Amino acid sequence: MIVVMQSGASDEQIQTVIDRLVALGFDIHRSTGVECTVLGCVGVKAGFDHRIIEVLDGVAEVHRITSPYKLVGRKFRPEGTIIRVGDMTIGGDEVPIIAGPCSVESREQLFTIAEKVAEAGGRGLRGGAFKPRSSPYSFQGLGEEGLKLLREACDHFGLVAVSEVMAESQIPLMLEYVDILQVGARNMQNFNLLRELGKVRKPILLKRGIAATIEELLLSAEYIMAGGNYEVILCERGIRTFESYTRNTFDVSAIPVVKKLSHLPIIGDPSHGTGLRDKVPPMARAAVAAGADGVIMEVHHDPDRALSDGAQSIYPQTFATLMDELRLIATAVKRNIAPARVNA
Amino acid sequence: MIVVMQSGASDEQIQTVIDRLVALGFDIHRSTGVECTVLGCVGVKAGFDHRIIEVLDGVAEVHRITSPYKLVGRKFRPEGTIIRVGDMTIGGDEVPIIAGPCSVESREQLFTIAEKVAEAGGRGLRGGAFKPRSSPYSFQGLGEEGLKLLREACDHFGLVAVSEVMAESQIPLMLEYVDILQVGARNMQNFNLLRELGKVRKPILLKRGIAATIEELLLSAEYIMAGGNYEVILCERGIRTFESYTRNTFDVSAIPVVKKLSHLPIIGDPSHGTGLRDKVPPMARAAVAAGADGVIMEVHHDPDRALSDGAQSIYPQTFATLMDELRLIATAVKRNIAPARVNA
Amino acid sequence: MIVVMQSGASDEQIQTVIDRLVALGFDIHRSTGVECTVLGCVGVKAGFDHRIIEVLDGVAEVHRITSPYKLVGRKFRPEGTIIRVGDMTIGGDEVPIIAGPCSVESREQLFTIAEKVAEAGGRGLRGGAFKPRSSPYSFQGLGEEGLKLLREACDHFGLVAVSEVMAESQIPLMLEYVDILQVGARNMQNFNLLRELGKVRKPILLKRGIAATIEELLLSAEYIMAGGNYEVILCERGIRTFESYTRNTFDVSAIPVVKKLSHLPIIGDPSHGTGLRDKVPPMARAAVAAGADGVIMEVHHDPDRALSDGAQSIYPQTFATLMDELRLIATAVKRNIAPARVNA
Amino acid sequence: MIVVMQSGASDEQIQTVIDRLVALGFDIHRSTGVECTVLGCVGVKAGFDHRIIEVLDGVAEVHRITSPYKLVGRKFRPEGTIIRVGDMTIGGDEVPIIAGPCSVESREQLFTIAEKVAEAGGRGLRGGAFKPRSSPYSFQGLGEEGLKLLREACDHFGLVAVSEVMAESQIPLMLEYVDILQVGARNMQNFNLLRELGKVRKPILLKRGIAATIEELLLSAEYIMAGGNYEVILCERGIRTFESYTRNTFDVSAIPVVKKLSHLPIIGDPSHGTGLRDKVPPMARAAVAAGADGVIMEVHHDPDRALSDGAQSIYPQTFATLMDELRLIATAVKRNIAPARVNA
DSSP states (O other): OEEEEOTTOOHHHHHHHHHHHHHTTOEEEEEEOSSOEEEEEEOOOTTOOTHHHHTSTTEEEEEOOSOSOSTTBGGGSTTOOOEEETTEEESSSBOOEEEEOSBOOOHHHHHHHHHHHHHTTOOEEEOBSSOOOSSTTSOOOOTHHHHHHHHHHHHHHTOEEEEEOOSGGGHHHHHHHOSEEEEOGGGTTOHHHHHHHTTOSSOEEEEOOTTOOHHHHHHHHHHHHHTTOOOEEEEEOOBOOSOOSSSSBOOTTHHHHHHHHBSSOEEEOHHHHHOOGGGHHHHHHHHHHTTOSOEEEEBOSSGGGOSSOGGGOBOHHHHHHHHHHHHHHHHHTTOBOOOOOSOO | OEEEEOTTOOHHHHHHHHHHHHHTTOEEEEEEOSSOEEEEEEOOOTTOOTHHHHTSTTEEEEEOOSOSOSTTBGGGSTTOOOEEETTEEESSSBOOEEEEOSBOOOHHHHHHHHHHHHHTTOOEEEOBSSOOOSSTTSOOOOTHHHHHHHHHHHHHHTOEEEEEOOSGGGHHHHHHHOSEEEEOGGGTTOHHHHHHHTTOSSOEEEEOOTTOOHHHHHHHHHHHHHTTOOOEEEEEOOBOOSOOSSSSBOOTTHHHHHHHHBSSOEEEOHHHHHOOGGGHHHHHHHHHHTTOSOEEEEBOSSGGGOSSOGGGOBOHHHHHHHHHHHHHHHHHTTOBOOOOOSOO | OEEEEOTTOOHHHHHHHHHHHHHTTOEEEEEEOSSOEEEEEEOOOTTOOTHHHHTSTTEEEEEOOSOSOSTTBGGGSTTOOOEEETTEEESSSBOOEEEEOSBOOOHHHHHHHHHHHHHTTOOEEEOBSSOOOSSTTSOOOOTHHHHHHHHHHHHHHTOEEEEEOOSGGGHHHHHHHOSEEEEOGGGTTOHHHHHHHTTOSSOEEEEOOTTOOHHHHHHHHHHHHHTTOOOEEEEEOOBOOSOOSSSSBOOTTHHHHHHHHBSSOEEEOHHHHHOOGGGHHHHHHHHHHTTOSOEEEEBOSSGGGOSSOGGGOBOHHHHHHHHHHHHHHHHHTTOBOOOOOSOO | OEEEEOTTOOHHHHHHHHHHHHHTTOEEEEEEOSSOEEEEEEOOOTTOOTHHHHTSTTEEEEEOOSOSOSTTBGGGSTTOOOEEETTEEESSSBOOEEEEOSBOOOHHHHHHHHHHHHHTTOOEEEOBSSOOOSSTTSOOOOTHHHHHHHHHHHHHHTOEEEEEOOSGGGHHHHHHHOSEEEEOGGGTTOHHHHHHHTTOSSOEEEEOOTTOOHHHHHHHHHHHHHTTOOOEEEEEOOBOOSOOSSSSBOOTTHHHHHHHHBSSOEEEOHHHHHOOGGGHHHHHHHHHHTTOSOEEEEBOSSGGGOSSOGGGOBOHHHHHHHHHHHHHHHHHTTOBOOOOOSOO
16 A cells, blocks of 8 residues: 655654554555655555545545455466356356346246257356346246246256346255356345355356446455355446446446456346347447357347346347357357257 | 337338237327327336337337336325434424444444534434445444444434344344434345335335436335335435546435425435545535435544544534534525534 | 426416427327326427426426437438448448557658558558647647648558547648548537538548437537538447546447447447557457447557557557457458458 | 556566656656565656556556646645636635526526626626537527627626637637636537637636546646636536436535645536526535535526526526525535625
């Protein structure tokens, strides 16, 4: 941590700041210049709130020089993390595509969609059982029944099961049925939930909150890793900006940024990222072109009748065409996407 | 709901949209103009996702014309809601000031601060027992012990107790000790928690999320009211914008906007709204001047040693001076603030 | 335009609104429902400020139902606009890549870079002669000398010349030397400048302001087209959001959104969009994958010594590799990029 | 400037960075720690782009430790700047209120409004003659005729004349008629215009751009001051955020922030800050309560028929009532506002 004193700071002010820093356990290196005095502080603890120093008299600025996270940092594992779920890998050469409905609605719905996902080369099946909805009057999900159907469909078509966990109390149930536990954008800073997921031994798909900086996303992943679960997959799914044409602004640049800062894999979610069906294919392509380790998206065979998020779900036929485009783009970045299957 | 068709939409496209709307239970009034066809739709259900229509072929735009909330709307109670807690009222002529430390740290700390709050004319005492922290390595609160201390201090000094509830499981415990249950910004869309709070018979202080629109804040209040608890106090506490000098941008204009849209009281939190101690007094004054029904802020007698948020806590002496300024401003808007007590 | 009255609006209020609308030249269709009265208004003039009606007593909401622009709208030219400059086309199957230094610094600098751009298959050469800088103490460009060098380099290597015009007074000078006149993000709403560019007979490259909505970008293009110049190329170059890791958030989704709303071509500028050299290749790839009609980026052979924007300029070797990747991605979206030349 | 090397940076990388810094004219103080090496750099020039160092191999972070502006900084004039125009002062104990129509429309309109402004205790009259409009089809102002009327009305009622200058070429004309030249939000970074205004000997009212940080606002003021004109009045008028209920988010906290960072006066513009008539009084009160050195707002006697911005103009009667409230609030912050006049 570096503390820059104001140019007119008095000796007394400087000494008060130094005393305070020493009391907090720092070693101090003082450097006196023409313009101002700078204090280099060694020994900052993780979680230290630097504003405590910032508000002292005579202090101009405080700069943290070490990142606030340790385990998620790229240097913790410079070669990158590859997460394996069955024969699917995330973070390596493969770029797995995960698709499916927003909510599991019925056996017929789910199997119809799962078949199409598998045929086109999708590796994972997504489907919500517990739905967080901004209106108290909307469909809230099938609950455990939905999870059972998801498990069955995945076993039948050889897909990895991904579903959202909304509360600590749901974790045991999720573990019974699901391969990857998703944390939704609204729960990215539900620290109690993150702490519990640190004890789990299955991969966590952690979505970026719509107002979360990349650093905050990484800090939330740190919560999970600090608990002992190192299998965290990050997910960019759009941030809130002044632009209102799209539901969110899908921050594609977060993908290469995260790849530089962290060893964890990051995937993109163009469905939530844009909120509009016809924007999903171009933004899925953009994500892969930018280096995403995977894509998760909403597919529905009858989106006009979907109980949730139909407007951002693409048709199976669109999905199949998109998969072909994504395969070409993956080769441009020296990655690969599973081929379409003749019979799913 | 009004559906505007594209100017070149075919008769077939228009008919398909009409059929879909009728199937969804709408009555349709069709109006054909030179530029385009407009469909007026009567009978929209709360929670209806209008994007389902937006993505149909030939549709240019869809406008919702009824607000998505009912119970929180101003017309539900045009005269405004006044919430009483003991002899304190929120939403009427009185502008109660609630103050206290970010976290309850010890008996001595809390009683020292509570005394100063009461002496200066504060009506409520805030203090966190369970702290959500963005770093897994930070102080996490005293838990039930903190709640007990809060109750004792409030009883001793005649103050109303306000503390944050972070999970459904904490509700019974909170009810034992606390007069007003606060929902933090990060939990504004924790719908499971909101639903449970709808069953509670104590007032809820609902903070606006840092990326939440005013409409979303009102929808979250609707969740609580839909459950039967009509005593909801809204709180503006800063939104995330591109400006990074302040921790958040304290959206003072949300106060008059909410007063127009809803009958619920709204208070301001300039401590979290700015994140900087020296910005708390000007922004507390701004909130009252703009018509806030109360102010909540962080006060600490030794903020440099506070275990959390010290940088945004003001000193008791600053608080006392500020209270005098706020009393003058309250009179300018024909409201009143409790006088300072000679002996707390 | 549709005016929705409040549910409790009185007959008198409704009549006042109708009278006001008629006085403004509208034809009114009144529709009275259980919940509220809705007034359909035909005959809105472009530029009408609907807030004039919004603030009348008893009005709940006003919705504009026709887009505020005419000439830039997709329906004005459903087949899309293809702009030709020499043998280069923008808006058709070709995806031209424009590259070069931020500022023209010297003959040697410009020719070195231009040669590399041409060799790798670039079609246009960018280079600033007049530099808008946020600090008054920074390098401000070579002026006309810079334009002359740009013209020479373009003629020598067979490239299209692109440079920024900062004021109306510079237009005649620019026309002498430049093929495409660029309007910078800060001037996107310099309406005097836009109006003058409407009289020009060369293509205008109009960059999106960092706080401009897509609709505002289209309205600015409308200014130019309304003056008679139909050759407008739009450019996404990053918007300002709360995320501060990247200089701006490169809004890739603006590309497909503009393609739907307008017939004008849109290109991407990943250099300004991210502000960081190592993020330029992934975001250039993302832009082409998302359907951009071209890419403009900063290339410098010695960026550490560049007089401006060196930090976001890529090396010629990186540019050559990137061009190969972009060619592959272009095929995935059924477009093409000019091949590398053996001898530039 | 402080350069923090990555924790694993090699000696060679560190040496390369040092060599580069020395070549750029810096003196370097190297400090080697357990975690990383830190380079303190003395001698940074104004306008230096620190990203040049940021992109070098092995560099983790670069922190600028001196502010990028000199003349606008609080320490340049710790006692604060008081600007005098006739007998009106801005920046001292007086809080002058400037009001008037968005555009000068006619002699009768302007004199009617000016009389009401003067009667209520307003000190300045605003009125646009050249209007920047986002649509090419809107009213564009009366031009010089408008300026003449403004001068006449100000002379007649003893008010200070404020009007917007949109281009360098308009400066001589403005100087003939106007007391304070306003730079609109869209021109805040029109550096050519700012440079020319540095040569003027009348006060400049510089509005914050809707996407401008406070630091950028101060840098734009630095442009004017660097040219020799030290009489700059800053103005907060709303920033663009995700919240769309109000046209902009009026950043009241910018007022105390600017007061701390700079010696220049800052006023608030709640009309543009909110865009809604009924939000102007509460936000004007908030601005004064937060310590604004003045308020500028739009007043119109017949806003429904105003040629521009009628929706955000308040009625003269509302203005008179507001002035009484503002006077009370001014006393709460130990400032004063001119009394109402019996006969204007």
